[in-house]
């Protein structure tokens with residue numbers, strides 16, 4: 001799963017004690033494990049090696065250039081959703097020809113930039129967007145590759161905010177309308193509409209929704225081919241789960257076992273857009289307990305990390321396993337579970353200093369007793385963690401550190417108060 005483990009009551013990232021990193025770099029602190037990232041990418045590459053597959057790492061989950069460089073070095077391509085993400089990929093030395101670009105609201109300047117950079121594919125989210133891309137490509141005298149994103153109308157059984165493949169979703173076009181889109185635009189000389197894109201939601205903890213979505217889509221591809229359209233690419237999107245609690249997420253091999261038989265021998269190049277499954281378990285966010293207090297029935301640990309550092313609990317009611325960085329033998333753990341049943345634990349709300357009641361990392365969580373100065377690790381923070389961080393309450397964003405074996409490197413320095421006001425014009 002990852003390389004965050006306890007040795008003699010101390011949490012380590014690979015070969016470095018987290019406590020040492022916290023002392024050196026301060027808190028709140030994001031710590032990434034390079035070898036976890038490599039392992040996760042390798043698992044995907046191995047799992048899908050029997051079909052021609054391009055793995056496009058989903059930049060939105062964690063977009064630090066150092067992470068993108070590592071991903072590119074392992075031979076991965078990229079999935080972007082904005083001009084800014086494409087810019088980051090280029091800064092990281094990524095190959096624009098292997099970039100797929102999704103997103104319902106691409107602006108004219110973003111489209112022009114992507115065409116200039118010769119990206120691999122636009123993933124088309126609506127007829128209106130396709131018309132605009134055709135117009136801009138025509139003005140630029142270019143022919144651009146496009147894949148139509150379809151909504152297969154399957155339920156990925158995940159949070160409503162991250163359910164994207166149902167009919168009423170703002171993404172893509174209904175699968176019934178897809179044939180019509182091809183008939184209307186599919187022979188336009190400024191585009192090569194030769195792919196189908198899916199992204200049903202995230203995280204998807206079972207393989208069945210993929211099987212259902214792909215099966216529906218393959219029937220549609222057959223129909224399109226009968227009508228004379230050349231479809232050579234099927235982009236299955238992302239959504240593969242991360243292990244927020246031990247052993248919950250299927251492995252890439254589990255997904256591949258059921259997906260490969262469906263797509264093999266269909267004459268299709270496959271694209272995957274994993275993000276969370278690669279980065280989720282690859283980082284922790286470490287905070288220090290600043291105060292503890294009791295209020296009514298509630299026990300609070302007030303930490304120096306907050307919702308501006310990790311917003312997922314507030315945004316989605318997401319669960320992050322939290323545990324002290326240093327523990328006595330009594331509280332040693334091997335599994336990260338949602339409900340811990342251990343004598344001596346205290347029901348605790350882990351909250352940040354921000355002026356919002358929603359500023360919490362955990363509520364009513366069974367945790368060892370804590371005191372001022374203790375360090376707490378929030379696990380599975382690598383995806384949609386730092387990438388969603390903000391400066392809310394004028395809190396400078398945290399530092400990001402990448403650990404590779406016994407080496408630690410700052411990959412984004414902690415922001416300062418001066419950084420907060422730097423872009424403001426006085």
Ligand SMILES: Cc1ncc(COP(=O)(O)O)c(C=O)c1O
Pocket residue numbers: 058061079102199201202203237238239240273274275276277383
């Ligand atoms: C189009 C698309 N592809 C891929 C992803 C990555 O999903 P995940 O991080 O769950 O793999 C997303 C997430 O929102 C997405 O919208």
